Amino acid sequence: MRNIWIIAKREFDHYFISPIAYVVAFMILLTIGIIFAINIYFFIQNALQSYGQVPDISPITGAFGFLLVLSIPAITMRLVADEARMGTLELLLTAPVRDFELVAGKWLGGFLFILTIIAVTLVYPLILNGLVSPGIDQQLVMSSYLGVILVAASFLALGVGISAVFTNQVAAFFVTLSTFVFLWWLIGFPAQVLQGSASEVFRYLDMKTHFYDALNLGSIKLADLVYFFSLIALGLFVGTTAIETRRWR
Amino acid sequence: MIQVNGLTKDYGARRAIDNLTFDAEQGEIVGFLGPNGAGKTTTMRILTAYMPPTDGTATVAGYDVVEESLEVRKRVGYLPETVPLYNDMTALEYLKFMASLRRIPDPEERAYETLEGVNLEDRADSYIGTFSKGMRQRVGLAQALIHRPEVLILDEPTIGLDPAQVVEMRNVIREIGKDRTVLLSTHILSEAQQMCDRVLIINKGKIVAEDTPENLQSRLVGSQRVVLRVRGDSDGLTNKITKVKGIRAVESKPDGSVEFEFGAGEDARPLVAKAVVQGGYELLEMRPVGLSLEEIFLELTRDNSAEEETS
Numbered sequence: 001m002r003n004i005w006i007i008a009k010r011e012f013d014h015y016f017i018s019p020i021a022y023v024v025a026f027m028i029l030l031t032i033g034i035i036f037a038i039n040i041y042f043f044i045q046n047a048l049q050s051y052g053q054v055p056d057i058s059p060i061t062g063a064f065g066f067l068l069v070l071s072i073p074a075i076t077m078r079l080v081a082d083e084a085r086m087g088t089l090e091l092l093l094t095a096p097v098r099d100f101e102l103v104a105g106k107w108l109g110g111f112l113f114i115l116t117i118i119a120v121t122l123v124y125p126l127i128l129n130g131l132v133s134p135g136i137d138q139q140l141v142m143s144s145y146l147g148v149i150l151v152a153a154s155f156l157a158l159g160v161g162i163s164a165v166f167t168n169q170v171a172a173f174f175v176t177l178s179t180f181v182f183l184w185w186l187i188g189f190p191a192q193v194l195q196g197s198a199s200e201v202f203r204y205l206d207m208k209t210h211f212y213d214a215l216n217l218g219s220i221k222l223a224d225l226v227y228f229f230s231l232i233a234l235g236l237f238v239g240t241t242a243i244e245t246r247r248w249r
Numbered sequence: 250m251i252q253v254n255g256l257t258k259d260y261g262a263r264r265a266i267d268n269l270t271f272d273a274e275q276g277e278i279v280g281f282l283g284p285n286g287a288g289k290t291t292t293m294r295i296l297t298a299y300m301p302p303t304d305g306t307a308t309v310a311g312y313d314v315v316e317e318s319l320e321v322r323k324r325v326g327y328l329p330e331t332v333p334l335y336n337d338m339t340a341l342e343y344l345k346f347m348a349s350l351r352r353i354p355d356p357e358e359r360a361y362e363t364l365e366g367v368n369l370e371d372r373a374d375s376y377i378g379t380f381s382k383g384m385r386q387r388v389g390l391a392q393a394l395i396h397r398p399e400v401l402i403l404d405e406p407t408i409g410l411d412p413a414q415v416v417e418m419r420n421v422i423r424e425i426g427k428d429r430t431v432l433l434s435t436h437i438l439s440e441a442q443q444m445c446d447r448v449l450i451i452n453k454g455k456i457v458a459e460d461t462p463e464n465l466q467s468r469l470v471g472s473q474r475v476v477l478r479v480r481g482d483s484d485g486l487t488n489k490i491t492k493v494k495g496i497r498a499v500e501s502k503p504d505g506s507v508e509f510e511f512g513a514g515e516d517a518r519p520l521v522a523k524a525v526v527q528g529g530y531e532l533l534e535m536r537p538v539g540l541s542l543e544e545i546f547l548e549l550t551r552d553n554s555a556e557e558e559t560s
Contacts, residue, residue, distance in 0.1 A: 006349045010335075017337055091333035091392070094297040095350050096322040247300045249260070 003101040004108060007092075011079070011109025020078075024071040025117050028064075035063045036124045040131070056136055057125050058216050061144035064118075065211055068152055069184050073176035075113065076159025077169045079106040080239065084167045084246075093247065103239035107160045107232075114152045118145070140218040147215025150228040151207070155180060157235025164242035183207045207231075250275050250400055250430035251296065255305035258291050265291040267454040268305065273447075275399075278426040280445030281434040282546065288454040289434040290330060293402050296432070297327040310399050323351070326393035330404040332385050333392075336378030340369055340388050343377060344395055351396040363391045367421065383414035390421065401425060403433040407440060419444055438546050450549055457549045474538045475518060478506045480531040489528045493520045508538070 015021035036059075043055045080103070083089040092102055125141045159176045166172040188206030191199045203209060210224040251273040258265045266288035273279045281289045295302045296309055298318035306313060312320040335343055344360035353359045364370045367387040372380070377388060386406070393401060406422060407415045422431060423444060435441055441448045442462040450458040450465075458465060479486065483506070487499045490509050495517040498510040511517040518535065525532050 002352075003350060006346070010338075010346055014337060086333070086335075087329060087331035088333040088335060090294075090299060090329045090331075091327075091347075092350075094299050094322055094325070094327045094329075095347070096319050096352075097350060098319070249300075 001101075003097045004105040007097070007102060007105025008108035008112060011106055012112045014109075015075075015113040020074050021113065024074055028067050028071060028117055029120060031067055032060055032063055032121050032124065036060055036127075040128075054136075055128060055132060057128065057141050057144055060121065060124050061148050062212065062216055064148045065151060065184065065208060068114075068148075068155055069177070069180040072110075072114070072152065072155040072159050073173045073180065075110050076156055076163050076176060077173040078163070079110060079160050080164040080243070081166050081169045081172045085169070089246075093243070099243040100236070100240045103160060103164060103236050103243065106163075106239070107157050107236060110156045110160065111153055114156065115149065118148055118152065137218070143218045143220050144216050146220065147211045150215070150225070151211055154207070154228050154231035154235070157232040158183075158238075159235070161235040161238030161242065164239040164246075250277075251279075251307070251309050251432060253292075253296070253305070253307045256292065256295060256302050256307055257304040258288075258295060258300075259303045265454055266295075266451075269451075269454075269456060271449055271456060271459060273430050273432055275430055276426070276428055277447065278422070278431045278433070278445045280441035280448045281432060281451060282436065282438065282441045282448055283434075283451035284436060287451045289451060290404055291454075292451075293327070293329075293404050293432070293434060296321075297325050297402055298322050299327075323396070324399045326396065326398035326401045328389045328393040328401075328403045328406055330408070332389035334377045334385055334388060336376065339374050339376055340364060340380075340391075341373040343388065344391055347392050348395050353396060359395060363395050364388075366394065367391045382409050383411065386410060386414070386418065387421075390418075394425065399429060401429055401431045403431065405434055405436075407435065407437070415440075450546060452549065473512075474508055474510045475521075476502075476506050476508050476534070476536055476538050477521070477525070477532070478534040479525065480533055483507055483530070486525065486528070486530060489524050490521055493517055493524050495520070506534075 039055065039059050080089070083092065093099075122145075125136065129135045158179055159172075162176045162179065163169075163172045166175065183205075184207050187202060188209065189202075191202035191206060193199075194202065204223075204227065207227075210227050214221055214224045251271075253269055253271050256269040257267055269288075269292060271279075281292070283289055291300075294300050295314060296307055298314045298321045301315050306315075308314065309321045310324040312324070314321050335346075338346065341357070341360055341364065344363055345356045348356035348359045361370065361373065364373050367390055369384060369387055369391070372384065377385065380388065386409070390403075390406065393403070403422065407418050410418060419440070422433065425431060426444075433444070445462060448458075448460065448462050448465060449456055477490075483501065486507055487501050490496060490499045490507065495511045495515045496509055497512065500508045502508060509517075509521065522532060522535065
């Protein structure tokens, strides 16, 4: 377990000298900031006309879904692919580190970086809380942020897994992006067309329903948590298997 | 310390190494010699538990490379051919990272000590990306030494270094090899000759010769080579020598000297001397040259490929 932490720490430190990480952080924080400003503007307008709703945090956390689909491939693409290109994978695979520890360490490093960015956006609920009397729904904030964190963790795990399959970063980026687009937007469509249990299966596979229709509305259900944890396990499993396969080639 | 038995590795249909068997004792420096693509790196990667063999077994420090791979990795220091460095880390950070992965109690202190060992302590806080090839190689070696391994495996440790750095690297390796087992690969024969206690010549995945550098040299002395020098022009001299009885080969060198070869049993030197003097040349020098490891090597690998073509 200590190895996971040592690898994660190196990875985490790496993000702070990596231009891609700064671009990603800037993009996420800027977009979230603009969305927050627009929401505040409409909230004040509505409040003046006295038919407004109580403002909540869900538009801000909701924007994360789209942002994570775009930004996580840029964060994960190099995790294993770049080590393979630089030859340092040979170093890690001949060090006394299990393949799973390597993959989990890479994932944890990326996760800690995304957590840092997400933590910065916590200023918006704090501002909102100050603007509204008697304050905003704290449980909704917690549930929405848990959702954002789980979506990020799942995407990261899948990204690490895909990065371990490829030696080329650009290939890893596009395959990861396509996978996310598929999971987030496309896989839900059959649910609308099909009937009965087939429809249910696709509805369950659709990632955004687990976020928008559940956690981002304040409902924390076991089925949704299981979905996200399964994706994390799947991503790490794919990554570990890809590394083991590399050894056999 | 290293025991290899019938090791075989296939990449798809291509057999990279074929039924290799050898061993290395503690405190021995064994050289792995062969042309590019002979299977040196593949063998080393199996011994460092980077990849499993297709067939055969290998134990390092008493542990099986497949069954007890983590134990093997704890005891082996490995410098791959492409030196595995993170350009965005300083030398000290990098070695600290490797020391922590290897569970060394005080990683920072050990990292610094090891840097001192490879004479890089004054660049400890410089980024590896700014290092010259020789410095990178030394950081790579420091990484392989950081846990003071029982077995050191070095893949082409002197490749790409300038002559002064090569000498320095050889000295460092000889020093290390006094109490540790070192397996190093090279395609430079003089290097194997200078550094190794024993040389394994490998070609097309098979061991074609295994001995001390000295024995290998004397083994192939079925013929004798002599270098000859005359005053002034040596034009036409090769023709004269070729006609002498017993001469197998004559070669004129760019520096004006002539080398000739004859069977070990029949000393052709007096006859050659006579022919030279009768031809009106002034003989300055005639001295025997040993067959170099280079030639032994070419001999062995040539035989091997000829066999393969006929079969």
